[in-house]
Amino acid sequence: MSHHVATLDMLGQGDSPMHRLDPRAKIIALIVFIASVASFPKYSVGRLTPYFFYPMLLISAGGIPLRPILGRIIPALPFAIMVGLFNPLLDATPYQVGPFVARAGWVSFASILARFLLTVGAVLCTIAVTGFPSMCRGLSELGVPRPLVMQIQLTHRYLFTLLSEGERLRRARNMRSFGRSGLDWRTAGRMFSVLFMRTLDRGERIHAAMLCRGYNGSLPALTRGRFNRSDALFLLAICVTSVLFRLVPVTDMVGGFLN
Amino acid sequence: MHMADALISPAVGLGFWAVSGTLAARAARKLETDSSRAPMMGVLGAFVFAAQMINFTIPGTGSSGHLGGGLLLSILLGPSAALITITGVLTIQCLLFADGGLLALGCNIFNLGFYPCFIGLPIYRFIAGNGDSRSRSAFGMIAASVIGLELGALSVVAQTVLSGIGDLPFGKFILFMGGIHLPIGIVEGLVTVSVVGFVTKIRPAALLESSASAQSAFPAASSGILAALLCLALGIGGVLAWYASEKPDGLEWSVTRATGREELESGGGLAARAAEVQEKVAILPDYSFRESDGESAPSARAGTSTSGVVGSIVTLLCVSLAAVGIAAVRRGRSSTPTSAEP
Numbered sequence: 001m002s003h004h005v006a007t008l009d010m011l012g013q014g015d016s017p018m019h020r021l022d023p024r025a026k027i028i029a030l031i032v033f034i035a036s037v038a039s040f041p042k043y044s045v046g047r048l049t050p051y052f053f054y055p056m057l058l059i060s061a062g063g064i065p066l067r068p069i070l071g072r073i074i075p076a077l078p079f080a081i082m083v084g085l086f087n088p089l090l091d092a093t094p095y096q097v098g099p100f101v102a103r104a105g106w107v108s109f110a111s112i113l114a115r116f117l118l119t120v121g122a123v124l125c126t127i128a129v130t131g132f133p134s135m136c137r138g139l140s141e142l143g144v145p146r147p148l149v150m151q152i153q154l155t156h157r158y159l160f161t162l163l164s165e166g167e168r169l170r171r172a173r174n175m176r177s178f179g180r181s182g183l184d185w186r187t188a189g190r191m192f193s194v195l196f197m198r199t200l201d202r203g204e205r206i207h208a209a210m211l212c213r214g215y216n217g218s219l220p221a222l223t224r225g226r227f228n229r230s231d232a233l234f235l236l237a238i239c240v241t242s243v244l245f246r247l248v249p250v251t252d253m254v255g256g257f258l259n
Numbered sequence: 260m261h262m263a264d265a266l267i268s269p270a271v272g273l274g275f276w277a278v279s280g281t282l283a284a285r286a287a288r289k290l291e292t293d294s295s296r297a298p299m300m301g302v303l304g305a306f307v308f309a310a311q312m313i314n315f316t317i318p319g320t321g322s323s324g325h326l327g328g329g330l331l332l333s334i335l336l337g338p339s340a341a342l343i344t345i346t347g348v349l350t351i352q353c354l355l356f357a358d359g360g361l362l363a364l365g366c367n368i369f370n371l372g373f374y375p376c377f378i379g380l381p382i383y384r385f386i387a388g389n390g391d392s393r394s395r396s397a398f399g400m401i402a403a404s405v406i407g408l409e410l411g412a413l414s415v416v417a418q419t420v421l422s423g424i425g426d427l428p429f430g431k432f433i434l435f436m437g438g439i440h441l442p443i444g445i446v447e448g449l450v451t452v453s454v455v456g457f458v459t460k461i462r463p464a465a466l467l468e469s470s471a472s473a474q475s476a477f478p479a480a481s482s483g484i485l486a487a488l489l490c491l492a493l494g495i496g497g498v499l500a501w502y503a504s505e506k507p508d509g510l511e512w513s514v515t516r517a518t519g520r521e522e523l524e525s526g527g528g529l530a531a532r533a534a535e536v537q538e539k540v541a542i543l544p545d546y547s548f549r550e551s552d553g554e555s556a557p558s559a560r561a562g563t564s565t566s567g568v569v570g571s572i573v574t575l576l577c578v579s580l581a582a583v584g585i586a587a588v589r590r591g592r593s594s595t596p597t598s599a600e601p
Binding site: 030049097152196 | 261263264265266267268269272273283284287288291295297298299300301302303304305306308310311312313314315316318323326331335343344346347348350351353354355356357358360361362419423424425426427428446449450452453454457458461462565566567568569570571572573574575578579581582583584585586589590
């Protein structure tokens with residue numbers, strides 16, 4: 001589980017035109033992109049297809065391998081499917097799809113899946129071409145309060161250590177549990193207590209170590225971002241295309257032209 | 260029960276972003292004076308991740324659940340620190356784990372952070388009183404956990420229904436979500452009791468110190484502001500969602516207002532020809548919806564034209580080809596020695 005996340009995280013250290021963009025440009029572009037996709041009416045499927053350009057641009061121009069991205073998207077799918085699958089059951093009105101007539105519920109279900117792929121894909125690809133530390137720098141440069149950014153940074157820093165500690169604890173517990181015994185909340189409660197207290201100790205050690213190294217309440221960034229012309233151009237291009245695809249039925253025009 | 264971007268409308272998403280952003284910023288300002296807590300809170304955020312790895316069985320359902328952590332942290336750290344910790348956890352889950360959406364982040368902070376920290380904790384404190392009676396404080400934790408979780412589940416339902424993308428009927432969805440989360444809430448409450456009890460027994464200082472600062476972190480006056488914010492959130496969500504459902508949709512509605520036209524004309528000829536094609540190709544003309552026959556209007560929905568379908572497929576192909584092209588060019592360039600690159 002943590003394996004994919006770690007690889008996704010490390011991809012941010014790569015070098016490509018997409019990696020070199022300022023994180024602020026990528027964050028704002030991501031928000032505009034997701035808001036545009038989410039603003040489509042319930043039954044839009046076809047009109048969402050042009051939006052695949054953005055994750056695909058990040059993947060291709062950023063040189064990201066597909067596996068870590070898919071490795072995160074697929075485990076997250078069940079929730080969207082679970083809620084979306086009620087649509088075909090509940091919404092039986094006929095809906096014209098070109099020459100065919102479908103249950104409207106299936107159309108909205110397809111729309112939910114398309115939205116899911118687009119929004120989750122865009123977030124993961126953005127992280128993959130930015131890296132978490134730069135992302136945090138971008139957030140604080142965009143005015144997110146400092147304690148909040150620091151919280152995200154520090155949690156991320158100790159995430160993998162504690163995740164593997166949690167994994168070890170769970171494995172040890174599972175090995176000692178036969179049948180269903182030992183998987184109950186009493187055991188889990190004791191495990192959380194131990195983990196919590198170990199975490200408190202760790203926090204104290206880390207704080208002391210940071211103080212030894214001159215920590216004064218802020219984590220200085222090694223590089224300061226400069227928002228130059230290529231960043232502005234990228235941001236403008238993504239925002240304009242996202243809004244344009246929303247306002248102009250591009251796919252209808254393409255299809256009409258072909259007919 | 261993380262909300263996904265796929266199920267949310269921008270009105271609901273941005274409304275809750277505004278509310279949760281305000282709450283998180285207020286909590287952050289409260290903590291800014293004490294920088295020594297930052298490393299500890301960072302590690303505790305990672306603790307939530309580790310704790311969520313350890314699942315436990317929910318009695319009577321045969322399924323397993325994991326700790327939410329909001330109530331536990333707010334009892335141990337105080338509500339502001341807990342809200343910030345949960346916000347950090349949810350942000351990382353959204354960015355790195357594809358768990359919950361970015362547009363839905365505000366909703367998730369509200370559902371999983373605000374309720375346990377600012378509704379659950381006062382409930383616990385009210386029931387537990389001065390904390391002398393162990394059974395009272397245990398009951399308080401279970402009640403706080405159940406209420407916090409049920410409110411979160413209710414919120415998920417409300418946000419989904421207001422967004423209008425999922426079709427789940429409000430009543431049934433709420434019974435379903437409420438029913439599922441009741442045993443989870445009880446068990447999470449029991450786990451919280453066990454952890455808090457253990458920590459106070461082994462390391463009372465950890466709890467005393469945090470609850471002392473917690474008292475100051477939640478003055479009575481702020482509950483009024485919070486109630487106002489809650490009403491504001493529901494109001495904004497309700498009004499915007501009404502527009503989104505009553506009007507064609509929020510954005511289209513504003514475009515109509517701005518341009519005075521129902522739909523942006525995409526070069527009239529094209530649209531007319533597309534309609535023509537649709538007329539010709541329609542296999543079941545009964546099901547083609549024209550604005551003119553008003554009888555069938557309530558259940559009828561405007562369909563997608565054939566050119567729309569063809570265009571979508573062509574667009575998808577073009578986008579994929581372009582991506583493959585860019586990747587190929589990049590690979591070609593990186594294999595040849597680059598001298599032009601700065």
